[in-house]
Amino acid sequence: MADLPPAWAPYTALLGSRLHAQTAYRAGFVMDLFANVGIGLLEFVEIYVILTHTSTLGAMSASGALLVFALANIGFSLADLAVGHVDNLPTYLRAGTLDTFLLRPLPALAQLVTSDVALKRLGRTGVALIVLAVATPTAVAHWTPAKVVLLALTPVTGAAIFSALFVMAAAMQFWLVDGGELANSFTYGGSYAASYPASVLHLPLRVLFTFVVPAAFTAYLPALLLVEQPGPAGLPSWLGWLTPLVAVLAWGIALLVWRAGMRRYTGAGG
Amino acid sequence: MRPLPALAVAGFRRWSAYRMATVAGALTNSVFGLLRAAITVAAVGAAGGVIAGYSAREVATYSWLTQALMTVMVLGIWDELAVRVRTGDIAVDLARPVDLQLSWLAADLGRAAFVLLPRGLPPLAVGALTTGLALAPSAWSYLLGALSVLLGVVISFAIRFAVNLSAFWLMDVRGALTLHMVVSGVLSGFIVPVAWFPPWLGTLASATPFPSMLQTPVDVLSGRVTGAAAAQVVALQALWAVATLGVGRLVLARATRRLVVQGG
Structure with a gap:
């Protein structure tokens, strides 16, 4: 029996073509990269200006708050890079692109995710990495092996959680169609909420952006463990160790919602 | 002048x-308003109750007003005109017997008139229920505030118009549009109040029309500036509106000289 190409071959081919396409126009790509550095700076300005007026925020030191900001932004920008384009699902629905995906013998979501990869988002990751490099030495006093693992893992789990939010938000479009902006409350709103110590939020919002939209798990809760601080009411810092579990759970729910959405979807034919 | 009101109505509809x-x-504006208010109020609390003249209640009001006005002032990316330049449809627009800039302005004012209440009132209502609002006490402030919002839209449009026209020179305008979004987001006072800026950023902002686009209407509506001072900042807005529209016309004149329309 002849060897079949591996199951992931179509996806690597798709991704490879996208990567190639982006680097084909160098000047345009560099400009997009700089524009994303700008977006990273735009996010940074708010916390920077706030910290020029106060040395603590939400019971965290300035360096602790910057650590939260950096971790959240690294996680979100990586998720945006990998799956942010699922945001365009309403356009795909209207243009019939999704129908094309459905005709191919591969899962539609896997095709949608690998249909693009926005390398330009690395501009925002870069800004966040610099903030991380500046904040971490001051914020984290005692290093333990567990903390090293946690710090290395947090951008990955953060990216996984934000990716799951993107997929969930996209799946909601099957019902909302024109209400795409509502989904922004979960994705971009989640990213914004994640960039600050959740202790600044009132209890109901804190619970919403921890247990419903798991934004606090992407940065604040791991950061509490890194700086060895107890959490505010409702958010004990040990929750931070559950982050990988939350990431898996978020993806499980996202896939269920996506499947329900796909079942509901009927193409316009043509 | 008949076509312009018609275009404004069309923009509204x-x-x-x-x-x-x-x-x-x-709903999204309201969720972001809740987050922004919580963050800025926490900052004021951590700083001892006041930052640059903003108490907790005042900065919460600022957060709600900026959320209420962000769609009106289009703080995201707007590329409709740039797309028409790239596709060449702009040739059709230029052939019309109405002024290009004024016809787009009319349509944009119609758009702003529609989004003002449905996008503005819900965040303000949520704000009134959660943090409370510190609004201007006198009717005069609201009259002047309405004029200030109108001038803010004109400035916002005039800058977007000029930036979009860069499509006549650039292959890909995304970079320019994103840069505009970043600069206007910061300097207009949308991210944090202009009064909170460190001196270097404050000086930079005051040399641009951006604070007149958002910070000024918010200041007038919240009663941060009143009386003669309010009339003065609105007059400055009017100057910026004329100046930015003027720059847009200059750019348009240069662009149309470059433009080559083929066929017919």
Whole structure:
């Protein structure tokens, strides 16, 4: 029996073509990269200006708050890079692109995710990495092996959680169609909420952006463990160790919602 | 002058067609308002109760007003005109017997008139219920505030118009549009109040029209500036509106000299 190409071959081919396409126009790509550095700076300005007026925020030191900001932004920008384009699902629905995906013998979501990869988002990751490099030495006093693992893992789990939010938000479009902006409350709103110590939020919002939209798990809760601080009411810092579990759970729910959405979807034919 | 009011009405009706999008947008503005208010109020609390003249209640009001006005002032990316330049449809627009800039301005004012209440009132209502609002006490402030919002839209449009026209020179305008979004987001006082800026950023902002686009209407409506001072900042807005529209016309004149239209 002849060897079949591996199951992931179509996806690597798709991704490879996208990567190639982006680097084909160098000047345009560099400009997009700089524009994303700008977006990273735009996010940074708010916390920077706030910290020029106060040395603590939400019971965290300035360096602790910057650590939260950096971790959240690294996680979100990586998720945006990998799956942010699922945001365009309403356009795909209207243009019939999704129908094309459905005709191919591969899962539609896997095709949608690998249909693009926005390398330009690395501009925002870069800004966040610099903030991380500046904040971490001051914020984290005692290093333990567990903390090293946690710090290395947090951008990955953060990216996984934000990716799951993107997929969930996209799946909601099957019902909302024109209400795409509502989904922004979960994705971009989640990213914004994640960039600050959740202790600044009132209890109901804190619970919403921890247990419903798991934004606090992407940065604040791991950061509490890194700086060895107890959490505010409702958010004990040990929750931070559950982050990988939350990431898996978020993806499980996202896939269920996506499947329900796909079942509901009927193409316009043509 | 008949076509311009007609275009404004068309702009209004075009946007009112998407009800679901409006509801979704208002909800999103409200969620962001809750987050912004919480963050800025926490900052004021940590700083000892006041930052640059803003108490907790005042900065919460600022957060709600900026959320209420962000859609009106289009603080995201707007590329409609740039797309028409790239596709060449701009040739059709230029052939019309109405002024290009004024006809787009009329349509944009119609758009702003539609989004003002459905996108503005829900965040303000949520704000009134959660943090409370510190609004201007006198009717005069609201009259002047209405004029200030109108001038803010004109400035916002005039800058977007000029930036979009860069499509005549650039292959890909995304970079320019994103840069505009970043600069206007910061300098207009949308991210944090202009009064909170460190001196170097404050000086930079005051040399640009951006604070007149958002910070000024918010200041007038919240009663941060009143009386003669309010009249003065609105007069400055009017100057910026004329100046930015003027720059837009200059750019348009240069662009149309470059433009080559083929066929017919």
